[in-house]
Amino acid sequence: MNALPALAVAVPLLAAAGLVAASTVAGRRFTDVWSGAAAVVVTALGVALLLKARDGTVLHWFGGWRPHRGIALGVDFAVDPFSAGLAVFIGFLFVVAFAFSWRYFTVVGPLFHTLMLVFLAAAVGFSLTGDLFNLFVFFELLSVTSYALTAYDLQEEGPLQGTLNFAVTNSIGGFFVLTGIALLYARTGALNMAQIGQTLAGHAADSLVVGAFTLIVVGFLVKAAIVPFHFWLADAYAVAPTPVCLLLSAAMSELGLFALARVYWTVFSGALDGADEALRAILVGAGVITALLGAVMCFVQRHLKRMLAFATISHAGLFLCGIAMLDPVGLGGTAIYVVADGSVKAALFVCVGILGHRFASVDEHTLHGRGRDLPISGTLMALGGLALASLPPFGPFLGKALIEGSAKAHGYGWLAAVFVLASAITGGAVLRAAGRIYRGWGVRDDHGPDPYSVVGDEADLELDASRDVVPRTMTIPAVVLMIAGLGVGLVPGLPDRVQAAAMRFADRPGYVATVLGGRPSGPLPAAAAKGPEALDWLFGSLSIAGAIALAALALTHGRIRAALAPRLERRASAALTSLRALHSGRVGDYVTWLVVGAVTLGGLFAVTIG
Amino acid sequence: MSASTRRTVFLIAGAGLLALLLYSYAGLPDFGHYRGPYGDILNRVSIPERQATAVVSAVNFDYRAIDTLGEEFILLAAVVGVATLLRRLGGEHEEEPDDETTGRHVPSASVATGVAGLGVVGPTVLIGLYVVVHGHQTPGGGFQGGVILATALLLVYLADHYSTLRRVGPMWLNELAEGLGGAGLTLIGISGLVFGGAFFENVLPLGSMGKLLSAGTIPLASCAVGLAVSGGFALMVSEFLQQTLVVRSDKGSQQK
Amino acid sequence: MSFLPFAVAAWVLVVGLYGIVTSRHLVHLIICLSVVQSSTYVLLLAIGYKSGGSAPVFADQPPSPRAVDPIVQALTLTDVVVGTTVTALLLAVAVQLNKRHGSLDPDDLHPLRG
Numbered sequence: 001m002n003a004l005p006a007l008a009v010a011v012p013l014l015a016a017a018g019l020v021a022a023s024t025v026a027g028r029r030f031t032d033v034w035s036g037a038a039a040v041v042v043t044a045l046g047v048a049l050l051l052k053a054r055d056g057t058v059l060h061w062f063g064g065w066r067p068h069r070g071i072a073l074g075v076d077f078a079v080d081p082f083s084a085g086l087a088v089f090i091g092f093l094f095v096v097a098f099a100f101s102w103r104y105f106t107v108v109g110p111l112f113h114t115l116m117l118v119f120l121a122a123a124v125g126f127s128l129t130g131d132l133f134n135l136f137v138f139f140e141l142l143s144v145t146s147y148a149l150t151a152y153d154l155q156e157e158g159p160l161q162g163t164l165n166f167a168v169t170n171s172i173g174g175f176f177v178l179t180g181i182a183l184l185y186a187r188t189g190a191l192n193m194a195q196i197g198q199t200l201a202g203h204a205a206d207s208l209v210v211g212a213f214t215l216i217v218v219g220f221l222v223k224a225a226i227v228p229f230h231f232w233l234a235d236a237y238a239v240a241p242t243p244v245c246l247l248l249s250a251a252m253s254e255l256g257l258f259a260l261a262r263v264y265w266t267v268f269s270g271a272l273d274g275a276d277e278a279l280r281a282i283l284v285g286a287g288v289i290t291a292l293l294g295a296v297m298c299f300v301q302r303h304l305k306r307m308l309a310f311a312t313i314s315h316a317g318l319f320l321c322g323i324a325m326l327d328p329v330g331l332g333g334t335a336i337y338v339v340a341d342g343s344v345k346a347a348l349f350v351c352v353g354i355l356g357h358r359f360a361s362v363d364e365h366t367l368h369g370r371g372r373d374l375p376i377s378g379t380l381m382a383l384g385g386l387a388l389a390s391l392p393p394f395g396p397f398l399g400k401a402l403i404e405g406s407a408k409a410h411g412y413g414w415l416a417a418v419f420v421l422a423s424a425i426t427g428g429a430v431l432r433a434a435g436r437i438y439r440g441w442g443v444r445d446d447h448g449p450d451p452y453s454v455v456g457d458e459a460d461l462e463l464d465a466s467r468d469v470v471p472r473t474m475t476i477p478a479v480v481l482m483i484a485g486l487g488v489g490l491v492p493g494l495p496d497r498v499q500a501a502a503m504r505f506a507d508r509p510g511y512v513a514t515v516l517g518g519r520p521s522g523p524l525p526a527a528a529a530k531g532p533e534a535l536d537w538l539f540g541s542l543s544i545a546g547a548i549a550l551a552a553l554a555l556t557h558g559r560i561r562a563a564l565a566p567r568l569e570r571r572a573s574a575a576l577t578s579l580r581a582l583h584s585g586r587v588g589d590y591v592t593w594l595v596v597g598a599v600t601l602g603g604l605f606a607v608t609i610g
Numbered sequence: 611m612s613a614s615t616r617r618t619v620f621l622i623a624g625a626g627l628l629a630l631l632l633y634s635y636a637g638l639p640d641f642g643h644y645r646g647p648y649g650d651i652l653n654r655v656s657i658p659e660r661q662a663t664a665v666v667s668a669v670n671f672d673y674r675a676i677d678t679l680g681e682e683f684i685l686l687a688a689v690v691g692v693a694t695l696l697r698r699l700g701g702e703h704e705e706e707p708d709d710e711t712t713g714r715h716v717p718s719a720s721v722a723t724g725v726a727g728l729g730v731v732g733p734t735v736l737i738g739l740y741v742v743v744h745g746h747q748t749p750g751g752g753f754q755g756g757v758i759l760a761t762a763l764l765l766v767y768l769a770d771h772y773s774t775l776r777r778v779g780p781m782w783l784n785e786l787a788e789g790l791g792g793a794g795l796t797l798i799g800i801s802g803l804v805f806g807g808a809f810f811e812n813v814l815p816l817g818s819m820g821k822l823l824s825a826g827t828i829p830l831a832s833c834a835v836g837l838a839v840s841g842g843f844a845l846m847v848s849e850f851l852q853q854t855l856v857v858r859s860d861k862g863s864q865q866k
Numbered sequence: 867m868s869f870l871p872f873a874v875a876a877w878v879l880v881v882g883l884y885g886i887v888t889s890r891h892l893v894h895l896i897i898c899l900s901v902v903q904s905s906t907y908v909l910l911l912a913i914g915y916k917s918g919g920s921a922p923v924f925a926d927q928p929p930s931p932r933a934v935d936p937i938v939q940a941l942t943l944t945d946v947v948v949g950t951t952v953t954a955l956l957l958a959v960a961v962q963l964n965k966r967h968g969s970l971d972p973d974d975l976h977p978l979r980g
Contacts, residue, residue, distance in 0.1 A: 006809035021789025064808035148691025189646020211634020599626035631876035642917035649935030688951030
């Protein structure tokens with residue numbers, strides 16, 4: 001039995017336990033090297049797994065408990081190229097994050113690195129597992145480590161409150177997932193995803209299956225920050241330390257959507273067969289609302305990290321639209337989009353981290369024109385803004401084109417307009433920020449501190465004392481991430497291979513035969529993905545033009561609303577104020593919206609599927 | 611939203627959630643008629659296959675040991691998280707809890723409490739160790755026994771002074787226990803990989819049911835988990851006590 | 867009558883959420899979160915129960931088909947650990963918030979908004 005899947009989780013866990021045991025004697029340099037090495041090892045194991053998985057799904061049954069006449073007795077890791085690819089991406093992000101933290105903190109014991117290593121192990125385990133309860137355990141491990149990491153900067157009040165909102169909403173999401181798992185266990189008597197999927201596939205979906213589906217989907221959508229479960233994300237990502245932010249934004253939200261795809265395809269696709277149309281409509285609806293709301297909220301932010309957090313939310317909505325197509329083409333496009341977009345967002349968070357490190361502020365107006373002597377960061381942020389607006393022919397553009405192709409095939413051609421709008425607005429926000437900070441463009445705003453947030457100026461972080469020079473360990477990660485994000489679109493043959501991997505991911509009968517029946521799955525099927533067409537280039541150019549236009553408008557007028565006619569401006573301001581008031585920062589409001597969203601989704605599912 | 615609006619919205623949504631839950635629970639098998647195969651199979655085969663009479667522990671430390679590994683590291687992460695959150699920051703210093711000039715007077719326990727508490731510490735440790743070590747035979751195991759062991763340390767604080775607690779259970783010892791427990795469980799898993807081919811494969815001799823040294827790696831895993839849990843909870847309690855009793859702001863003596 | 871345990875589980879979940887939403891004290895809110903979690907314990911254990919069943923411990927009795935399901939008990943054990951750890955983390959957050967802010971009213975805590 002192949003040991004690689006187990007090692008990919010065991011190595012970082014062992015490294016973390018070692019750090020805890022030696023925490024009184026571990027020095028700073030030792031901790032950095034030790035954790036960095038562990039992350040590199042995990043990435044290498046992931047690459048080895050990916051290469052092996054192309055020849056057939058890699059299975060590891062823990063404890064040696066193989067299935068007994070189609071009944072799984074133990075827990076398994078079932079690694080197909082999709083899961084392995086995700087593990088490689090996560091390992092890569094962690095290597096970069098550790099490199100960035102090298103000079104980011106001054107005084108820190110090994111506690112930070114311990115938490116990061118456990119986070120890494122949880123994320124890898126989450127991607128590789130084939131057992132539903134094991135998925136929940138890694139989900140909770142992921143969550144607990146991220147709560148602790150988010151609260152790391154204790155000098156301000158913001159991190160504590162952000163952690164509170166984060167922890168309460170995500171814990172409730174976790175309990176919903178567990179309730180759903182309990183329901184499925186009661187019906188099928190199994191916790192193995194293949195076995196549950198097989199047992200459910202024979203029958204129509206009744207109230208229990210619909211309820212379990214709702215609960216599990218809601219739990220994962222909370223993690224993925226889809227409206228109306230998204231409120232916690234902006235609070236949490238705005239206050240977490242930068243190395244953590246880049247991991248949360250690039251990896252954690254995507255893991256929620258990955259779990260959604262995995263659970264849908266492996267567990268529910270048999271039982272929900274025939275409800276495709278309705279499911280697609282509901283999920284696309286949620287995705288579109290998220291994309292547009294996130295984009296608008298992104299544009300009005302002054303706090304750079306909060307702006308990027310809302311950009312994450314908006315793009316998560318776009319990812320959901322891709323997955324909602326419920327076919328391998330859309331899934332493959334989403335995978336490419338996730339990796340490219342995630343890397344770009346991580347690079348942007350690093351740039352913001354550089355600004356915070358140098359000037360002790362991440363407020364766009366406070367930083368007006370101060371970034372003039374940071375040419376590399378400035379170029380990267382501008383590039384990032386263009387990439388978010390899907391600059392052809394690079395990574396995000398490619399992913400989007402593939403999703404739009406799949407959407408057209410299912411009658412959702414109008415989704416292209418949503419993609420253009422969301423990308424233009426989020427990209428425009430970043431471009432505006434880049435122009436204002438690094439070139440000093442735009443009307444100088446003397447309105448004083450941000451009335452909405454008191455945490456834009458990060459005083460007193462436990463940062464490195466020498467702030468006059470940006471260390472190379474900070475710029476190099478940003479450059480590497482940006483190259484990775486853009487370069488994904490330039491790898492020849494990638495769309496074909498990703499689509500083939502997606503076809504294997506979506507093949508439930510094949511998965512069941514491999515996991516429970518022991519039949520080797522064989523190499524990936526051949527696939528020919530439809531590349532970007534002329535229309536996609538047109539849409540890409542439209543969003544680029546839109547982003548530049550929005551940024552220019554915002555810079556010349558101080559705020560875009562000033563460019564509108566007075567009556568329109570009043571209406572827009574009123575709408576915007578109510579929208580911002582909804583994001584009140586109060587955990588009670590967030591939980592209420594969570595329940596409202598859960599009931600709405602449950603009602604929709606019950607009516608259309610049950 | 612104002613508080614009353616929020617309550618109204620939630621009452622409506624909550625009623626909807628209750629309806630949704632009851633609607634899906636209606637599809638559950640009747641209470642008392644569990645029929646799934648997984649539990650029945652394990653009840654049947656756990657003794658022949660693993661010589662473990664407590665099936666729940668066999669599930670935790672053998673059949674689904676990877677879940678236990680994840681769970682133990684959740685505990686480790688939370689303990690590290692609590693230590694991170696309650697750490698002493700710049701602008702704070704530590705003072706002894708019974709220094710009267712700070713205005714925070716920590717009363718010492720009465721003699722009766724002291725004697726009773728300290729008298730119970732020994733038996734508690736013994737029971738904790740018993741529960742940990744016999745996890746594969748009787749209800750119990752690493753988690754339950756570890757909590758009992760951590761309680762023994764808390765009894766020391768309740769019966770005596772905070773300084774005694776620090777002397778008996780110093781931070782470095784708790785951290786060492788926590789780390790060793792976590793590393794221990796992972797190493798048991800890896801040894802299964804090295805000697806058996808699968809992570810957490812039970813590679814030690816199984817002995818015969820009812821004996822202390824039976825069921826292979828299950829009692830070992832139970833001990834590793836017990837070590838980690840007792841160290842972890844003791845660490846958490848110490849961190850909370852340290853933050854509330856000892857750490858003071860530098861801003862002068864008129865705090866609170 | 868045989869539906870009662872499941873109805874209790876559903877009720878406890880909703881009541882716990884109500885407590886979180888209307889809470890005016892952070893410690894109360896955190897405890898309500900553990901109430902929400904205890905609904906999952908009730909559900910899990912009720913699912914695994916067999917009428918007239920015995921514990922799945924065979925140290926003093928032979929293995930019996932009437933023993934209740936050990937899997938849900940193991941799942942509940944994991945669940946308890948998860949809940950305890952989240953509660954501990956949140957209580958540590960509450961301790962620090964009280965130190966910095968002086969108040970534990972969740973509605974007063976909103977430096978991040980908009």
